[in-house]
Amino acid sequence: MDCHSSFVVRHFLLLLFGAFSFSNVPQLHAAERVPWTSSRVHGSPEPPSPYRVERAFPKLTFAAPIEAAVIPGTDRLVIVQQRGKLVSIPNDEACEKAEPFADLKQFEPEAFESYSIAFHPQFAQNRFAFVWINLDLHGKPTREEGTRIVRFRVTEENPPRLDLASGQTIFTWLGGGHNGGTIRFGPDGMLYISTGDASVPDPPDMFATGQDLSDVLSSVLRIDVDRADVDRADAGTAYAVPQDNPFLATPGARGEVWAYGFRNPWRMSFDKMTGALWVGDVGWELWEMIDRVERGGNYGWSITEGGRQDVRPDRPRGPTPILPPVAVHSHEEAASITGGEVYYGKKLPELTGAYLYGDWQLGTFWSLREGEPPRELCRSTLLPTGFGIAPDGELLICDQGGGGLWRLARNPDAGQPAQFPRKLSETGLFSDAEKQTPVRGVVPYAVNAERWADHATGERWVAMPGSENVSVAKKELGVMSKGRWVFPAGTVLAKTYSLETESGNGAARRRVETQMLHFDGEQWGAYSYRWNDAQSDAELVPARGAEATFEIKDAAAPGGVRRQPWRYFSRAECLRCHNLWDNFAPGFFPLQLDRTTAEVNQLDLLSELGLAAGRAMPPKTRPDAKLAPPNGAAGDLELRARSYLHTNCSTCHRAGGGGSVPSVMNIEAPLTDAKLVGLKPVQGDLGLPEGRVIAAGDTFRSVLLYRMATAGRGHMPYLGSKLVDDRGVLLIRDWIAAMPSEENVSPATRLQRDAEQASLAKLKSGNGTQLDALLGTHSGALSVALAILDGSLAGDLRPPAIARGSALADPLGGDLFERFLPEEQRRNVLGPDLQPDALLAKKGDAAHGKQIFAALCAACHRAGGDGIDFGPELTHIAAKYERRALLEQILQPPKIIEAPWQLTTVTLKNGESLSGFIAARTGADFTLKLPGGATRAIAGADLDKTTTARVSLMPEGLFQGLTAEEAADLLEFVSALK
Numbered sequence: 008m009d010c011h012s013s014f015v016v017r018h019f020l021l022l023l024f025g026a027f028s029f030s031n032v033p034q035l036h037a038a039e040r041v042p043w044t045s046s047r048v049h050g051s052p053e054p055p056s057p058y059r060v061e062r063a064f065p066k067l068t069f070a071a072p073i074e075a076a077v078i079p080g081t082d083r084l085v086i087v088q089q090r091g092k093l094v095s096i097p098n099d100e101a102c103e104k105a106e107p108f109a110d111l112k113q114f115e116p117e118a119f120e121s122y123s124i125a126f127h128p129q130f131a132q133n134r135f136a137f138v139w140i141n142l143d144l145h146g147k148p149t150r151e152e153g154t155r156i157v158r159f160r161v162t163e164e165n166p167p168r169l170d171l172a173s174g175q176t177i178f179t180w181l182g183g184g185h186n187g188g189t190i191r192f193g194p195d196g197m198l199y200i201s202t203g204d205a206s207v208p209d210p211p212d213m214f215a216t217g218q219d220l221s222d223v224l225s226s227v228l229r230i231d232v233d234r235a236d237v238d239r240a241d242a243g244t245a246y247a248v249p250q251d252n253p254f255l256a257t258p259g260a261r262g263e264v265w266a267y268g269f270r271n272p273w274r275m276s277f278d279k280m281t282g283a284l285w286v287g288d289v290g291w292e293l294w295e296m297i298d299r300v301e302r303g304g305n306y307g308w309s310i311t312e313g314g315r316q317d318v319r320p321d322r323p324r325g326p327t328p329i330l331p332p333v334a335v336h337s338h339e340e341a342a343s344i345t346g347g348e349v350y351y352g353k354k355l356p357e358l359t360g361a362y363l364y365g366d367w368q369l370g371t372f373w374s375l376r377e378g379e380p381p382r383e384l385c386r387s388t389l390l391p392t393g394f395g396i397a398p399d400g401e402l403l404i405c406d407q408g409g410g411g412l413w414r415l416a417r418n419p420d421a422g423q424p425a426q427f428p429r430k431l432s433e434t435g436l437f438s439d440a441e442k443q444t445p446v447r448g449v450v451p452y453a454v455n456a457e458r459w460a461d462h463a464t465g466e467r468w469v470a471m472p473g474s475e476n477v478s479v480a481k482k483e484l485g486v487m488s489k490g491r492w493v494f495p496a497g498t499v500l501a502k503t504y505s506l507e508t509e510s511g512n513g514a515a516r517r518r519v520e521t522q523m524l525h526f527d528g529e530q531w532g533a534y535s536y537r538w539n540d541a542q543s544d545a546e547l548v549p550a551r552g553a554e555a556t557f558e559i560k561d562a563a564a565p566g567g568v569r570r571q572p573w574r575y576f577s578r579a580e581c582l583r584c585h586n587l588w589d590n591f592a593p594g595f596f597p598l599q600l601d602r603t604t605a606e607v608n609q610l611d612l613l614s615e616l617g618l619a620a621g622r623a624m625p626p627k628t629r630p631d632a633k634l635a636p637p638n639g640a641a642g643d644l645e646l647r648a649r650s651y652l653h654t655n656c657s658t659c660h661r662a663g664g665g666g667s668v669p670s671v672m673n674i675e676a677p678l679t680d681a682k683l684v685g686l687k688p689v690q691g692d693l694g695l696p697e698g699r700v701i702a703a704g705d706t707f708r709s710v711l712l713y714r715m716a717t718a719g720r721g722h723m724p725y726l727g728s729k730l731v732d733d734r735g736v737l738l739i740r741d742w743i744a745a746m747p748s749e750e751n752v753s754p755a756t757r758l759q760r761d762a763e764q765a766s767l768a769k770l771k772s773g774n775g776t777q778l779d780a781l782l783g784t785h786s787g788a789l790s791v792a793l794a795i796l797d798g799s800l801a802g803d804l805r806p807p808a809i810a811r812g813s814a815l816a817d818p819l820g821g822d823l824f825e826r827f828l829p830e831e832q833r834r835n836v837l838g839p840d841l842q843p844d845a846l847l848a849k850k851g852d853a854a855h856g857k858q859i860f861a862a863l864c865a866a867c868h869r870a871g872g873d874g875i876d877f878g879p880e881l882t883h884i885a886a887k888y889e890r891r892a893l894l895e896q897i898l899q900p901p902k903i904i905e906a907p908w909q910l911t912t913v914t915l916k917n918g919e920s921l922s923g924f925i926a927a928r929t930g931a932d933f934t935l936k937l938p939g940g941a942t943r944a945i946a947g948a949d950l951d952k953t954t955t956a957r958v959s960l961m962p963e964g965l966f967q968g969l970t971a972e973e974a975a976d977l978l979e980f981v982s983a984l985k
Contacts, residue, residue: 040616043448043470045435048499048525051532052427052547055420056385058355058372063403063412066103067096072405073188074123075395075412078167079130082398089392089407091121091140095166098398109169111140114157119143122188126161127232128196134161136169137190137198137232141182149205153182156190156200158232158245177232177245180223181205185271185289189346193229194282197249200228201286203271204308211291211318212309217268218325220260225308227272227286227300229265253303257326267325268306274346274393275300278362285362287346288332291318295344296332297364297375304330334381340579342368342587347394350374352401355415363402363415365391368587370529372404372415388529389413431521431536431545436470436501441543443503443518445470450618452609454599455634456650459724459732461571462559463504463519469595469618472497476617488625491590496528500595506571510561519557520575521545524585524592531591533581552577565829572729583726584658589673593658597622598634598674628675638734648742649674651735655724670700683711685749693721694785694819696756704748706740706793707760707786715739716792719822719836731826737797763787771799775807782812785819792823816859818969834970841966841974843894849975856980859973863965870984875940877924879908885985893981897965911935916951 071089078085082098091111096102111118120141127135135158142153160173178200185203193199204225206213216224234247248255248262255262271289278285288296288306294313298306307329309319314331336344347364361374363384370387390408397403404413432440436449445451449470457465471477475495482489501523509515518538525532536545537553553575561569585591593599600619601610613619624632635642637651649672652660657673670682678684684701688710692698695708702708714723715736722731752760766777767790781787791808794800800808812824818836825833837846865874870881888896911925913935923943926936931947966974 040474040618041447042473043446044473045446045448046470046472046497046499047428047433047435048497048523050425050427050527052425052429052534052550054425055423056383056418057421058385058415059418060372060385060387060389060404060413061416063397063414064096064100064102065411066101067105067412068410069094069105069405069412070410071407072392072410072412073121073407074393075397075403075405076124076126077396077398078161079126081167083166084395084397084403085124086405086412087121087124087393089120089122091118093121093124093138093169106166107168108166109138109159109171111138114159114171114174115140115142117142122186123190125190125192125198128192130161134163135159136161137177138169139188139190141186144182148207149181149183151181152179154186154202155179156198175245178228178230184208187269187271188273189275191275191277193277193284194279196231196233197229198232198246199265199275199284200230201269201272201275202226202228203269203273208291212270212322215309215319215322217270217307217309217319218305218323220254220257220264220267220325223261223263225269226264226267227269227275227284228263230263254326260326265302266300266304266306268304268308268310268329269298270308270312272298272346273344274364276346276348276394278349279351280349280360283349285346285349287344287364289343290338292316293338295336295338295341295366297334297336297344297346297362297381298330299333299377301330303327306330306332333377334375336366336373336381337579338583338586340369340582341366341371345391345393348396348402350402352399354401355417358415363394365389365394365404367391367407384415385418386530387413427547429547434499434523436468436499436523440545450613450616452595452600452613453602454594455602456599456637456654458654459728459735460504461573461728461730462510463506464516465502465504467594468499468501469613470499470501471495471618474617477620479620479623487587487590488627490623490625490628492592492596492620492623494526494592496526498524498526500524500592502594506557506559506573508557508559510559510563510569515560518542518545519555519573520548522581526591531582531585533578533585535575535578535581537575548575550578552580565827566831568830570830574729576726580726586658588661589658595619597624598632601633625675629677632675634674637738644738644742644745645678648738649678651738655727655732655735659725684746695789696759696784696786697752701743701746702749703746704744705752705760706743707763707790708752708756709743712736712739712743713785713789713823716789716796717819717822718826719818733796736793740793759784759786763790767791767794770794770804770808773802773804775804778804778808778811782815782820785817788812788815788820788823795824795827816861816973817863834973836970837966837974841898841971843891843898846966846971846974846978847891847894849971851972851975851977851979853976853980853983855973856976856978859969859977860980863977870981877936877940881981881984883985885982890978890982894978897978897981913945913950915945915949917949 069086069088072086073089074087076085083095084098085093085095085108087093093108094105095108096105111121118140121139123139125137127133137156137158140155140157142150144150144153155176156178158175158177159169161167162170180202183205184207185205187201187203189201191199202224204212204214204216216222229249229252231247231249235245252262252265254260254264269288270291272286273289275284275286284300286298286300288298290296291312294315296313305325305327307314310322310324312318313335315335343366345365345367347362349362350358358374361376363374365372367390370389372384373381374384375381389404389406391404392407393405395403401414406413428434436445438444438446445468449468452467452469478493480489480491480493501521503518503521505516505518507516521536523534535548537548538545555573557571557573559569559571597610600613610619614621634650634653635646637647652672653674660670660672671680684703686700688698688700693710693713695710695713698708698710700711706712714721716731718731763781763786766781770777771794781791791812795805795808809824809827813821813828815821860870867878868874868881869876908924911923923935923937925933926942927934933945935943935945937943
């Protein structure tokens with residue numbers, strides 16, 4: 008590099024990092040990279056895992072192995088390979104060649120995949136093997152009879168093979184996205200089959216089959232393959248339905264169903280000693296489940312995901328209660344569970360009787376005993392798609408990534424102390440931690456779109472050991488696409504956050520936290536260091552995270568001082584955002600790094616140094632994708648708004664990323680595919696009329712905008728910040744307002760919108776008579792809060808708007824305004840950890856409780872002549888339930904649901920769907936009471952389908968947004984309704 012180029016690079020870095028002195032800027036040369044040799048970031052702060060994985064059959068590699076099974080009576084294993092070529096091997100570690108067992112395409116040319124094999128309990132007599140076959144979908148989402156269980160005979164030659172000419176299809180069902188994946192004979196001799204919901208990931212359970220027993224999806228099935236059922240309507244089938252199956256007498260139910268409510272029960276197995284049936288069920292957005300399956304059990308999908316988050320609570324429920332999983336793993340620690348086996352081997356006797364399983368994406372393995380939490384055994388680079396038990400009883404792990412078979416072994420490093428740096432100065436990143444001077448080889452960088460971090464600003468560095476380079480993945484790895492960047496082992500990305508203790512005064516900046524990502528060659532770890540008061544160094548934050556509060560002088564804050572909370576996130580919380588769906592490093596990728604300053608492009612420079620890999624992107628990235636500073640002048644309004652959503656929201660709200668709504672907010676997807684504009688919110692409309700995630704041109708119906716503007720329950724982003732981003736709210740507001748307006752709304756909604764817009768204009772002009780009317784609706788309250796925020800409601804009307812808005816009894820309204828009050832005037836709400844006994848001990852004010860009832864409850868209930876006649880009449884409710892029982896009903900609304908208040912959903916022959924309560928019935932005709940109190944006469948002749956479910960329409964968490972006094976007042980009022 009010539010002298011001029013070197014000057015340009017240094018000048019470029021100075022412009023990027025003007026806070027540093029010249030001596031702090033590394034001397035970079037594109038043709039000569041300075042190696043980083045001082046890293047002391049190794050391992051993790053936790054002690055080494057007790058186990059590790061080691062290769063079994065080291066001379067053999069398979070094509071995406073999924074399952075290993077012993078041929079009964081032999082020491083020979085059959086390996087099921089995903090694309091339908093099955094092979095067999097002897098149980099000999101020195102084996103160098105696998106023998107063909109079956110090519111399923113020779114039996115069925117449309118065979119596309121195979122997932123499982125099961126040998127008949129009487130194999131010695133009949134030589135039967137049952138094989139799972141998926142037919143090619145030819146690009147379509149589903150195929151009728153696309154999944155099949157086929158019975159073959161196994162030849163007696165050596166080595167044995169499937170006799171393809173003997174194949175007989177035993178059972179078929181709809182093939183699709185989630186097929187399930189296992190067949191097993193139980194100790195009762197019956198064949199059990201795990202089936203999925205046949206859906207793609209989004210929308211969840213698109214066939215609404217999870218709780219529907221009229222088909223065989225989302226279930227564990229149980230059939231008798233030794234007896235044809237001549238009593239069936241389709242007599243002549245090659246199996247029978249056992250007479251002790253649980254739903255034979257349930258009208259409309261498929262008798263084959265043994266248990267139901269699964270999303271994608273990928274692997275299942277029986278405990279050979281106890282007969283217990285274990286299932287690993289692949290979760291949706293937040294949780295992965297391990298179930299111990301019972302006869303007739305309902306495991307919740309798609310009402311709930313693992314009993315931890317609602318998914319589709321509005322849907323009818325099955326006939327049996329929802330059972331909790333034995334264990335759940337959040338997407339902080341798992342991504343796609345692979346059910347395992349109960350261990351009875353001899354090499355690891357301490358694990359005898361434990362259920363061993365893993366995660367397909369993260370390569371983590373656990374053991375589980377009933378009544379105990381899961382125990383992490385080890386982490387690995389494997390992609391475990393399935394397991395098997397070798398003839399000697401040892402567990403085998405099928406690795407889809409490398410194509411090998413593996414086993415668990417004790418880790419010789421177990422028990423050794425961790426050597427991970429406990430101080431930032433010990434990491435080897437900085438020659439002077441106090442001054443944040445990086446060592447040679449540690450390179451600063453900047454991003455195009457900064458995320459909102461509660462007023463903090465960040466400085467960033469990247470370091471890779473020696474002269475190791477970033478490369479581009481040539482193939483997919485599970486859900487990680489080709490085209491992604493692959494980082495060398497030892498890579499560290501660091502970011503220091505600083506806060507101004509006096510807003511607007513850069514000289515008053517103090518460092519708060521340095522966050523660090525470390526790739527050890529197998530896993531990414533996320534760590535935080537908390538800066539001390541002297542600003543000389545930072546200490547490693549415990550795994551659980553920590554909290555702090557800083558006092559900030561801010562003339563714009565109520566009272567001139569802002570007491571700012573700060574969350575040092577736990578390591579698990581950090582990995583909620585730094586996950587495999589965004590390649591773990593969402594801030595270090597081409598769209599963020601591609602920026603030009605002082606005639607030098609940062610991405611090109613980093614790529615020349617080997618610290619980046621050019622403009623390579625995953626294949627589905629739209630070609631015009633780019634990022635711009637959300638609060639800058641560059642880029643049009645839509646680009647800046649979408650850049651904001653990408654940076655602040657897309658780590659969860661992307662395909663598979665953990666968000667509980669199907670919206671896709673990462674910039675790589677075009678807006679037409681983002682499921683944002685015009686989409687109905689699946690987590691509630693928050694009282695906005697005909698609410699949408701984004702209602703084009705209609706800010707007062709946009710739930711996304713409300714969630715950004717509120718400081719209360721439902722605030723977004725959920726992780727990464729605690730405070731409302733005023734500039735971000737106004738940016739998204741302006742973007743929505745600039746969209747061409749939707750006109751497909753009801754006349755009533757259009758009338759309400761126009762009236763509120765007219766009232767807001769009058770309010771801004773100084774007419775205070777409009778204030779209370781606007782605050783009376785959630786959409787009106789949102790418009791007033793936005794006017795306070797942007798300064799268009801100023802002068803004498805601003806204080807009363809804040810005072811009256813924050814005093815609203817309805818927390819959905821009040822939470823929009825309370826942050827404008829001085830801190831000492833704000834409400835101290837109960838939140839999720841309220842204590843029922845403490846609440847019951849408080850004496851409430853029934854008169855004020857009546858006002859809260861009118862705001863929260865009267866939209867569905869009548870009491871003493873007030874309210875809407877939809878839900879149960881509450882005028883005499885206290886005569887039926889004593890005070891504690893009333894509180895329990897409020898805190899746990901689904902616990903007791905009497906027959907008249909079970910939700911009825913009807914589908915008419917014209918395709919219209921309605922939900923409500925049956926108010927009256929005459930023969931096949933009935934009257935349906937609808938939300939809002941209206942009624943609808945339903946003629947039996949117009950009905951296509953009717954379902955009734957024990958589901959409560961009362962919202963959970965009703966008290967979380969109330970103060971203890973407000974909750975006591977409401978309880979006092981309800982307790983007096985005798």
